[in-house]
Amino acid sequence: MTRDELGVDPDELYGRLKAYEGRTAASGGTGRDPVNEPMIRHWCEAMGDTNPAYPGIAPPTMLQAWTMGGLAGHPGGSARSEAYDELLALLDDAGCASVVATDCEQEYLRPLRPGDQVTFDAVIESVSPRKTTKLGTGYFVTTRMNVRAGDGEDGDGGELVGTHRFRILKYAPARPKTKAKPEPKPASETNREPEPTADRPRRPRPVINRDNAGFWEGVARHQLLIQRCLDCGAPRFPWLPGCGGCGSQRWEAVEASGAGTVFSYVVMHHPPFPAFDPPYAVGLIELAEGVRMVSGITGVPYDKVRIGMPVELEFLRVDEELELPVFRGAEA
Amino acid sequence: MTVRTGDELPPLRIPITRTLIVAGALASRDYQDVHHDAEAAREKGSPDIFMNILTTNGLVGRYITDHFGPRARLRKVAIRLGAPNYPGDEMVLTGEVTSVAEGTAEVAVIGRNGIGHHVTGKVTVRLPSDVRATADVRATADVPAAADIPTTDIPATADAR
Numbered sequence: 016m017t018r019d020e021l022g023v024d025p026d027e028l029y030g031r032l033k034a035y036e037g038r039t040a041a042s043g044g045t046g047r048d049p050v051n052e053p054m055i056r057h058w059c060e061a062m063g064d065t066n067p068a069y070p071g072i073a074p075p076t077m078l079q080a081w082t083m084g085g086l087a088g089h090p091g092g093s094a095r096s097e098a099y100d101e102l103l104a105l106l107d108d109a110g111c112a113s114v115v116a117t118d119c120e121q122e123y124l125r126p127l128r129p130g131d132q133v134t135f136d137a138v139i140e141s142v143s144p145r146k147t148t149k150l151g152t153g154y155f156v157t158t159r160m161n162v163r164a165g166d167g168e169d170g171d172g173g174e175l176v177g178t179h180r181f182r183i184l185k186y187a188p189a190r191p192k193t194k195a196k197p198e199p200k201p202a203s204e205t206n207r208e209p210e211p212t213a214d215r216p217r218r219p220r221p222v223i224n225r226d227n228a229g230f231w232e233g234v235a236r237h238q239l240l241i242q243r244c245l246d247c248g249a250p251r252f253p254w255l256p257g258c259g260g261c262g263s264q265r266w267e268a269v270e271a272s273g274a275g276t277v278f279s280y281v282v283m284h285h286p287p288f289p290a291f292d293p294p295y296a297v298g299l300i301e302l303a304e305g306v307r308m309v310s311g312i313t314g315v316p317y318d319k320v321r322i323g324m325p326v327e328l329e330f331l332r333v334d335e336e337l338e339l340p341v342f343r344g345a346e347a
Numbered sequence: 348m349t350v351r352t353g354d355e356l357p358p359l360r361i362p363i364t365r366t367l368i369v370a371g372a373l374a375s376r377d378y379q380d381v382h383h384d385a386e387a388a389r390e391k392g393s394p395d396i397f398m399n400i401l402t403t404n405g406l407v408g409r410y411i412t413d414h415f416g417p418r419a420r421l422r423k424v425a426i427r428l429g430a431p432n433y434p435g436d437e438m439v440l441t442g443e444v445t446s447v448a449e450g451t452a453e454v455a456v457i458g459r460n461g462i463g464h465h466v467t468g469k470v471t472v473r474l475p476s477d478v479r480a481t482a483d484v485r486a487t488a489d490v491p492a493a494a495d496i497p498t499t500d501i502p503a504t505a506d507a508r
Contacts, residue, residue: 060374061371062374066409066417074405079404083375083377084376085378086378113392115428116400117428118428119400119404119425120424120426121404122423188392
């Protein structure tokens with residue numbers, strides 16, 4: 016039996032989780048309020064939805080909202096089944112205490128109108144094998160809910176008005192939780208460098224030796240230095256003792272202008288490295304001086320990087336002791 | 348209005364404000380603290396509050412009905428979430444008609460934000476009866492037929508609810 020980082024035997028746990036497939040997730044649920052105009056109006060205001068069909072009918076995408084317990088919960092107690100509670104508790108105990116919704120698939124059979132009283136029940140449709148995602152390691156749990164509506168008086172549960180398949184990831188976060196960070200990372204800034212913390216591994220250090228020390232001294236002064244052969248004049252990068260063209264060992268350091276273009280690039284999705292936050296783009300940058308260097312690309316979402324894109328040198332402070340030359344792209 | 352396979356919907360830009368995130372969470376009766384309490388969100392490992400899936404679902408639905416009009420009816424909305432919508436970002440929804448059959452269109456929707464793809468999804472929508480639907484792009488694309496002139500207001504016919 017192999018125990019993993021979650022401290023449990025994944026196969027044994029998966030077997031126990033899988034046994035919940037097909038069992039009831041919720042039964043006999045009743046909407047907290049009948050479908051009503053004020054809630055529809057609040058929804059439309061929040062979404063900026065000015066469709067004149069509302070509130071005569073409810074926006075179909077409100078389907079799940081009618082089943083929610085809200086802040087106080089359903090007055091008669093949750094419709095959630097013991098089986099579903101047990102499944103979630105098993106995952107909590109295995110360290111997968113965090114939850115995030117990943118998928119929502121809804122089908123609408125007829126519109127809901129003010130006055131409709133919603134009832135619902137749900138089944139545990141599937142539990143995935145253990146998955147490692149960007150957020151962490153855990154299990155996807157899929158439930159499928161049937162939503163019915165009637166006039167609120169009949170006992171037969173009413174007419175099926177919609178189905179709602181919902182998938183959550185129950186997971187153990189990849190990074191240890193830290194106390195409130197002073198600054199949230201601005202989402203509008205792309206390829207930003209996550210703040211290194213005591214819990215977060217730092218990027219690998221560069222290997223500095225006699226042959227390349229001059230390059231790193233330049234970086235410290237915010238200069239990107241390349242070499243130029245004093246005999247044949249050929250520029251070269253990365254730093255080497257001799258010229259690849261004529262073999263001469265005589266050279267000088269020249270400051271690059273910082274202008275370049277993306278000659279090629281890759282987008283790193285997998286595997287994740289401890290100090291990096293995939294997906295991110297790594298470029299092969301052709302400098303205006305004619306040499307190429309591998310470097311990070313900033314300022315452009317990873318999926319907007321293109322061959323031929325002009326880029327401009329900047330220096331990225333990675334942590335308190337490391338600064339790196341990177342290239343900021345200009346989006347087309 | 349004519350709907351053809353391959354049609355691209357005009358993009359809808361949605362600024363992701365704290366107000367939108369909180370209003371959407373409460374309108375969907377989702378009181379999970381990560382959708383309204385930045386401090387609590389950070390303690391759970393998120394850099395800030397983020398949009399809940401119900402709001403994303405609502406925005407995708409709105410994007411489709413804004414385009415096809417108030418008499419279009421959503422039949423299916425299936426979405427998958429990726430990069431979270433944090434305050435200060437902007438989401439740009441784009442859509443492409445992937446198939447048209449029997450008065451019903453399927454639209455592939457993508458919502459991009461500053462980090463990546465927030466949402467990818469597929470929406471099935473029943474088109475109003477006066478909308479001409481054709482699966483063949485080439486048959487009509489070059490012909491400026493009268494049917495290509497968009498209807499600018501809602502016809503007086505009864506709403507086919």
